Amino acid sequence: MTPKLVSFKVCPFVQRVAITLQYKGIDYDIEYIDLGSPPEWFLAISPLKKVPLLIVDSTVIFESAVINEYIDEAYQPMLHPEDLLLKAINRSWIEFSNNISLYTFKLTIKERKNDFENILEELLKGFDLVEDYLSAKPFFNGEQFSLVDSSYAPIFQRLEFLAQIYKPIISSKRHPKLVKWKDSLLSLNAVKCSTVEEIQNLYYQLLWTRQGYISQFLSEREYGKRPTKRVY
Ligand SMILES: N[C@@H](CCC(=O)N[C@@H](CS)C(=O)NCC(=O)O)C(=O)O
Missing domain, CATH: 3.40.30.10 (Glutaredoxin)
Incomplete structure (x- = not known):
């Protein structure tokens, strides 16, 4: 079925x-x-x-x-590497993506500029660890797409949406390999087709309801009056 x-x-x-x-x-x-x-x-x-x-x-x-x-x-083809140690390491980085995902969420809810910037730095420190591990391209393990790629792509997409209203979040200066990895993932059909078409606008609507610091970069003209009650 x-x-x-x-x-x-x-x-x-x-x-x-x-x-x-x-x-x-x-x-x-x-x-x-x-x-x-x-x-x-x-x-x-x-x-x-x-x-x-x-x-x-x-x-x-x-x-x-x-x-x-x-x-x-x-379902074939297997995306996890066959090598047991490499597979274990892939699982570790998938687990770590949950921390990164949490920082990305927190970026959208922190109300004060200072708190937002502190979370941003925590996120970037997390990415420092990924950057140190990354060696190959275009994907996490090199040529072969893996479940690590599936786990980080939604985060990269959201950070790209944030960057479009704020300023670049991940830069080639601090994270050159990560930027290349992000760009490879975001250009993949499997990633482009993994959401509804209006995802970017829906994401901004969500930011609007959360009314964090970042939402001030969205305009009332497009999203209506600022809600008095925040929704997560
Ligand atoms: N660890 C879970 C997290 C899933 C998760 O947090 N989903 C959110 C939506 S993005 C949810 O369903 N939230 C509803 C709730 O917490 O009541 C997973 O990886 O599947």
Whole structure:
């Protein structure tokens, strides 16, 4: 049966899974829910009440990294490296992408310029570690696309959206290899097709509802009056 991905349009964790499905050319169904008002059927089957879920036959799999591992084992070609040590290291960096993802989220909610800049520096320090590890290109492991690539691409996309209203977040001066990696990932079809077309605008709408420092670079003309209540 065709697997079904349960999604929230702007969720970076769902996007990780969509990238893996797209890269492997797997046929899948997708159902979008509104996390602001989740449907009963979703609350009934999602143990943590979070997306993504992948429904295979009637089995529900949750946690994006685990879903990606399942997809990798169930469908060829294998994206994880065969070498056990390299595979373990890939998993470590996938785990680390959760920290980077959290900083990216925090960048959107910090209200004061100073707090925003502190988080930005934490994010960049995290990227220093990735930069030190990166050696090859175009992908994390070199020529072969991997689940590490699926995990970082949604972060790079969001940072690119932020850069378009703020200023460059990742620079070639501090992170030359990372910038090349980001550019390779963002030009991939599997990444471009992993979200709805209007993702950039939806992301800005989300920033608007969060009303963090960064939202001041969006204009009231486009997004309406500033909300008095912040939504995460
Ligand atoms: N560790 C989870 C994180 C998933 C996650 O945080 N999803 C968010 C949307 S981007 C969610 O469903 N939030 C709903 C909630 O926390 O109630 C994964 O990797 O799948």
